[in-house]
Amino acid sequence: MANKVLQAIMQRSVEFLGGTIVVAAAVFGATAATAQDASLAGKTVTLYVGFGPGGGYDLYARVLARHLGKHLPGHPTVVVSNMPGAASVRAANYVYSVAPKDGTALGTFGRQMGIAPLLTPTAQFDGTKFNWVGSITNEVSTCITWHTSPVKNWSDMLERTLTLGGDGPGADPDVFALLYKNVFDAKIRLVSGYHGTTPIILAMERGEVEGLCGYSWSTIKSKNQSWLTEKKINIIVQAALRKEADIPDVPLALDLAKTEEQRQILKVILTSQETARPFAAPPGVPADRVAALRKAFMDALRDPELRAEGEKLGLDLDPIAGGELQKIAEKIYATPPDIVERAKQAVIYKAP
DSSP states (O other): OHHHHHHHHHHHHHHHHHHHHHHHHHHHHHHHHHHHHHOOTTOEEEEEESSOTTSHHHHHHHHHHHHHGGGSTTOOEEEEEEOOOGGGHHHHHHHHHTSOSSSSEEEEOOGGGGTHHHHOTTOOSOTTTSEEEEESOOOOEEEEEETTSSOOSHHHHHHSOEEEEOOSTTSHHHHHHHHHHHHHOOOEEEEOOOOSHHHHHHHHHHTSSSEEEEEEHHHHHHHOHHHHHTTOEEEEEEESSSOOTTOTTSOBHHHHOOSHHHHHHHHHHHGGGGGSSEEEEOTTOOHHHHHHHHHHHHHHHHOHHHHHHHHHHTOOOOOEEHHHHHHHHHHHHTSOHHHHHHHHHHTSOOOO
8 A cells, every 4th residue: 555655646746847847847938939039140231321431420430339239149240331311311211111020220419300291291100110229329419610700609690690500400510509590690601511520610710610519528529629729619608408417618509598498498409418319119019129229229338448538539329228218219219399389480491
C-alpha cells in the first residue's frame, strides 16, 4: 500500500514539474520572440534630416547617428540622409506617410513641424500621431542682425524697416519674422526662398539681407562663436517660454506682449521651443520598436562618448524623452480653435 502511495506522489510530481517546464518554456519562448522582434540586427536605420548638410539640425543628427546604433537592440548601422525641402515639411511628410514603419526610419525636422499642420496646409500629417522618440535639447530662438545693420535692438526693429531672410512657409526664420511683424507691428520686410539657414547667413554676410529670425542660440554658440567675440551680430530678441541665462539683457518675446491675446498667440508658437531638436518615427511602428528607439535615444544622450563629442562641438545636450514630446504635441493640439486661428494668422505673410 505504501509503495502505491509513493508511486502516486512521484507521478503527480513528475506531471507538475512537466507542466512547470512547459509553462516556463512558453514564457521563455515568448520573451525570446519579443526580443527577436524588437531587434534590428542586420538592418540599416536611416535618419532623415529635413535640411541640407551644414546646418544645426544636420550637425545634431550626425552626432546622434554616430552613437545611436550601439544602444539599439541588434546594433544596426545608422546612416544620415538629408531631405531638404519646404522648410523640412518634405521630410516630415515622407517619414509620416512613406517611410518604413518597422523602426528603421527616423526623422528630424524643424521644431515648428509638430504644430505645422495647425498653421499651414503644406504639412500633410497629424503631429500627435508621430511616434516621438525624443529631443536632444530644448531651445531658445533668436532674431539677429549683422553688425552693419542700423537695427541694433528691439526698439529699432519697431521703428526702422528691416530686411530679413527666410526659407519658406513653416520654417523657423519665416515663422518668427512674421510673428514679430504681425503681432508687434515690427517693420520687417521678409525675403524668403533661401532654402535653409546657411544660405540666409551667407546672404546676410554679403549684405543681401540684414539678418534672420528663428536662429538657435545653441547654433550660434557651437558654430558661430566668432560672431560673439568679434561683435559681428546684434541679438534683438529671444523666443522661448523662459529666458536664456547666457543672454539676460536680450528681451524675451513673451515679456514684450502687452495684451493677453498676444501672450496666447506667442505661447502656441513658443511651446515648440521645448522640442527644439525633435526626432520621430512614423505612425504605426510596433510598440516594442518604439520603446526600443526611445530607450536607445536616451541612452545615447547619456553616453560619455557622445557627450564628450557634443562638448567639443559646443552643443547643448539636455534631452527630452519621447513620452514627454508626445504629451507636448497633444497639449498643443488641444489648444482652443480660436486661439489656433489667431496664431495661424500671425504667421501668414500679409502684403503691405
